[in-house]
Amino acid sequence: MALPSGWASLRIYPPIGFARVGNSTLDDGWFYGPEVPGYFPEPNNGFKDINGAVKRQAARFRIYAVANDGKVLEINKKSGWDIAWKIQVMNKKASWYTFMGKTQDGHFKPGYTTLRNPSVQADLPPDQRDKLIVDSGIQSVSGCNAKSVPLAGKFYGSKTEPTDVYLGEARTDDQGRLVVLAGRGLSKSIAKEDDPYPYIMTDFDSPDWIDDTCDGWITATITSTASGKSVDAQGKARVIGTTPKFANGIYAPTSLYDLMEEVYERKKRAAQGDSYNVGDVSWYKHIWPLLQRPPLLSWVNGQANGGHGPNSAGNFFDEGWQHSLSDKSKVNEAIRKGVIMRMRLPETNKKYDSARAGQAYPYFMPWLSGDGGRTTAGDPSTFASVTELQYDRLIQWSEGSFDTTAVKTYQNFDDIPVEEQPSALTKAALEATIGAPLYPGIEMSWNAEDDKIYDFNTPFTIKPEVNAGDLTRFLSLPWQSDFYMCRSYWWPSARPDTVVTEEDYNIVSQSVTPANIAKKLNDRKPWERGLHQNYTDVYSDQPLFANTDMAKNWHKLGFIVQRPSFGPEPIFVETQRGIIHRPGKETLPAQHTPAKSGIVGGPLKLPQPDSKNQPITTIESLRTHLQTAMAIELATIPLYLFGMYSVKIPDEYANDPRYYDPVIGAIRGVVAEEMLHLSLAGNVLLAVGGNPKLYDPRYIPSYPTFMPGRVPKLWLQLRKASKANIQTFIDVEKREKTDTPPESDEYETLGQFYDAIKIGLKYLSSQNHKLFYPETAAFQFAPGLGYQAKERDAGGSVVVTDLDTALEALSIIVVQGEGSPGPYDDPDKLEKDHYDVFMDLRFGPAQWEVYPVVENPVTPDYFKIDRRLYQVSLTFDAAYCFLLRTIETLWHVEKYSNRQNLVLKNMYGIMMGVLAPLAKFLVSQPISNTERAAPCFGYYEFKQGISELKQVQDEMAAAINAYVSVTKETPDQVAVHGYSAMLETLLPIQTTINNLVDINSFEKLDVGPTKKFKLPGVENRGAKGFAKGA
Known part of the structure; x- marks a missing residue:
């Protein structure tokens, strides 16, 4: 459909609009994004709703017709037109390549860079990996105050069933203009339904994660209410669904408006060659908007506050600075030249490469990281610079060639002359964004610098053939991961670094004269305080705890807004901050109560003999005795392990895995044999039809407790293994007379107890031909799968199938420890019993240090x-x-x-x-x-x-x-x-x-990775982190 006669153009504005996510679900939980250049009004009642949820920023699109004579008309209901809109948005991040900065070799080249989600449709081109693309499809909306149309799609990831993803919605206002709302800011992993927030492992490329950012195209058809004739608007506008901007009214040194203006200027610069002229430079249009950005950033960034804050020498809002900078006379030329000398040279012009190498230090402005990564002294690619157009204008300004005529400003969009409204909408949308650094970026990545995506016939316009999802596919997945990492040297105008809290502002504002408030607001707090920290700068393979935390808690962080100022400097204060985590050192919820202790079964007791002459006469009694034997073995293991853990390895060997400590080795050997005794007693119990139990509160004592079968009483205590305390170990293993039947209704020694079990086995075996169950052999601890003897002639695991093997198993227990009659059964035997091991430690020459550990802790x-x-x-x-x-x-x-x-x-x-x-x-x-x-x-x-x-x-x-x-x-x-x-x-x-296995399935549980993985050809180890070389 051709344009009506006399019309030069019919286009949608802004050509690129930005909707920002928010988790508010209230009907009024959204607001219109900026439509007036340089004016960022705070929404009614702030950026959060009454429930503390973040309001969404809507992008509104209008249509303007420009006549051949230059007259401009907004196409809407009031001017006699109906509008039918079409929109399609996509999120392609999961289908794209892992992120690489534009200075990295091979960036985004197929076959070199690894795909995100490499296990899903890896044989397809990124645009065809539909299981990883959330596509709203083409949606239509028309009329005035039209009901919202959802913009949603499905995400499969590695799963067979899709996850629904809401990317936003489209509606119209009372004049039929298109209003686009972004998503809810929800990012999650779909790998496990019950764990949407596993540890994030990479800065930018989390597998099976999805967020609800997006981008897409918008077209429109207008119909005259008078004639009924229709015509299509030219080209496609773009909408980008992106992150919140948490610092309202504060600009980045280079916005996407500045960057795109530079991209378009390159054509002119290339065409004019040596005769290129930057054109007229205006103090109010070009210079002051740029120079005010460092002092504005001082309210959200520590470095900027140090150089350009209210109390700093570079506070350009100071009246003296204002006069000097805006005066084009020779008197202030040195000041202007001094400012531009501190500006970092643009990286896009090769003639500056050599000089830029000497500017790769924080002394120069802007003190932000670059497209090549975080600030690294000596590497110019890691420091941001202004665009070449911005710099050329500064050069002309420094030479005194600039205009100081005031430029009319507006706060109400309807006050802007209609002829200026299309360009005003364009600039207002783009100037509130990040144009540098783009590593990878907030609204767009370094693809914003690629002239191949632009339609150079129309300013700030993306080519129609650029598909939905193509503008944002380069960005971090999820967005919160990179958002946390961008601290200190990245994007403080969107993601603040340090802020003045509302509490501090209230205290200061009530205690000083109004004109001094700005200068007295000296305390700054980290904006992300309360979130966990990352440790990847020190331990590169660790998870990104903070990034995961940001994904869960981004909406609780505060918005920075302007507060009344009575001096030349504006004042910006953090507001509407929610509670993120526990206060101070709290690590558990306040209502959490400690777990109950293990004091349930009381001290261990030996069972009573069935009679003096025959201590065990029933199979039930035998099983009770064997279960008690297991409990006794279990009671001594913590005693010895506790002592072993208390031994301090000499400092010079603390981190040497080759070091062998003989004291620890001796105790560990005893512990291993106690584990053997436990398994042997269990094997015997299983062989006679019993069910060995260990995990039972009756058999897990609380210390101190009594050792059964000892007169006088012997306390078992968890104590450090000092030489003096080793005496307790000796007493536990003290030799006793065996082969002595009990002389009362109780066992007086462990030796009697173990002998009673042997006697009972012999008695019941003679009375019952089915005492043993040989079929249990396959279920028992056997040689080669369990205890490994230290000495070649020491006893080991015994599979119990009859009386002989049962007695053999019990003899090993007695000989090695409990109830042993002497150190050796054979004088040539290499294996020492436990009593002798501890006697050697107690009275031998070995010396060691112990930690001053608490006794009997619970x-x-x-x-x-x-x-x-x-x-x-x-x-x-x-x-x-x-x-x-x-x-x-x-x-x-x-x-x-x-x-x-x-x-x-x-x-x-x-x-x-x-x-x-x-x-x-x-x-x-x-x-x-x-x-x-x-x-x-x-x-x-x-x-x-x-x-x-x-x-x-x-x-x-x-x-x-x-x-x-x-x-x-x-x-x-x-x-x-x-x-x-x-x-x-x-x-x-x-x-x-x-890596342990589940005791029911015998397989590992799917918990996802807990350490960062390396992607081929890609640097992904906390690549942003914190500045180096400052």
Whole structure:
């Protein structure tokens, strides 16, 4: 349909509009984006609704007809036209390539850069990977005040069933103009339905994540209400659904308007060559809008505040500066030249390359990171610069060639002359964006610098053949991940760095004269305070805790808005901030109560003999005796492990994996044999038809407790393994007379107790031909799958099938430890019993240091001391109990491969990869001036219906989260990593736990990665992080 006679053009404005996400669902939970250049009114009642949810910014589109004589008409209901709109938006980020900066070799080249979600439709071109593209389809809306039309699509990722993704909606206003609302800011992983926020592992390219940002095209057909004739608007407008802008009224040094203006200027510059002239330069249109940006940024950025804040030498709002900078006389030429000397040369002109290398330092402006990554001293690609057009205008200004005629400004769109309205809409939309740095960017990436996407016949217009989703596919997935990383040196006009809090503003404003308020607002707080920290600058393979936190909590952060000022400087203050995380060092909800302790069954007791002459006369009594024997073995294991964990490795060997400590080795050997005794007693119990139990509150004692079968009483206590305390270990293993039947109704010694079991086995075997069940052999601990003897002649696992093998198993228990009559059965035997091992430590020459650990700790006691330690101790208890459940399970599993997994992955993994490092962590943590924490070996009550392994994994994740510090920063905005060492210990433990196998399925649970993975050819290790070389 041709344009009516006399019409030169019919186009949609702005040619590129921006809708911003928000999580408000109220009818009034949105507002119109800026439509007047330089004017950013605060929405009624702020940027959040009455529920504290973020309001969405709507993008409104109008149509203007320009006549051949230059007259302009807005096409709407009032001017006699009906409008039918069509719109399609897409989110293609998940289908695109992993992010690479424009200075990186091979950026976005197929076959070089890795695809995002490489396991999904990897053989297809990115635009055809439809399972990873959210497409709204072409939607239509027309008339006035039209009902909203949803813009939504489906995302499959690696799943077979899709996830619905709402990208926004389209409606019209009372004149038929198009109004586009963005999504709700929802980002999530679809990998696991019950875990939408697993740890983010990469800065920009999270697999199976989706967010609701997007971009797309808009077309329109207008119909005359008088004639009924219709005509299509020329070209396509674009809408970009993007992130909130949290700093209202504060500009980036280079906006997308500046960048696109530069792209269009290049054509003119190339055509004119040496005769190129930048044209007229206006103080009010070109220079002051740029020079005011550093002092505006001082309200949201620490570096800018240091150089251009209200109390800084470079406060360009100061009246003296205003006069000097706007005066084009020779008197102030030196000042103008001094300013431009501090401006970093534009990177797009090769003639500046050599000089720019000397400007790769914070001394020059703007002090922001560049398209090549975070600021790195000596690398010019990592420092932002103004555009060449901005710089050329500054040169002309510095030479005194500029106009100081005032430019009329507006606050009401309808006051703008209709001839100026199309360009006003264009500029208002684009100037509130980020045009540099683009690594990858906020609204668009460095594709905004690509002249191939523009229609050079119309300013600021994208070519019609550029498809929906193509403008934003380069950006971070999810957007919140990069949004957190962009601290300090990136985009403070959209994502603030440091701010004046509302509380500080109220205090100052009520205590000083109005004219001095700005200069007295000296305290700055991190905008993202309350979010967890990242540690990738120090430990590059760690998850991005803060990025994940941002995905969950972005809507709770504050908006920076202008407050009344009575001096030359404007004042900007953080408002409407929500509560993000626990206050201070709290790591658990206030209503959380500590877990109950393991004091349930009381001290262990030996069963009474059936009679003096025949202590065991029934199979039930035999099984009770054997279960008690297991409980006794279990009671001594924490005693020895606790002591072993308390031994301090000499500092010079603390990080040397080759170091062998003989004291720790001696105790570990005893522990291994106690585990053997446990399994042997269990094998005998299983062989006689019993059901061996370990995970039972009756068999998991609380310390201190009594050792049964000892007169006088012997206390079992969790204490440090000092030489003096080794005496308790000796007393536990003290030799006793055997082959002595009980002389009363109770066993007086463990020797009598074990002899009673032997006697009972012999008696019942003679009375019952079916005492043993040989078919249980496949379910027992057997040689080669469990205990490995230290000495070649030591006893090991015995598969019990008859009386002889049962007696052999019990003899190993007695000879190695409990009830042993002497150090050796054979004088040539290499293996020492436990008594002699501890005697050698107690009275031998070995010397060692121990940590001053607390005695007999109970996990709930840590709750009031330090809830982080409480969570670590709770995790230890859960892992210890899961170890017991694993051992129990082994007596019910026949398949060798499953048994092998349970032994090698779980038993060894828990003992060496979980309990030992968790204990090492605990004993390193002070709980008072004189004591350290220590493991408790308490009873952890697993919830029914949930995998025990999953519960251990959850406790470990909570322990890590407890030590991921909330943001705390030094004045120069480099993060303080107070808990890096803790995380360095805890994260490998989490990896071990996540590699354990479930005791029901015998397979690993799908928990996703807990460490960052390396993508081929791509640098993805916290690539933004914090500035270096400053």
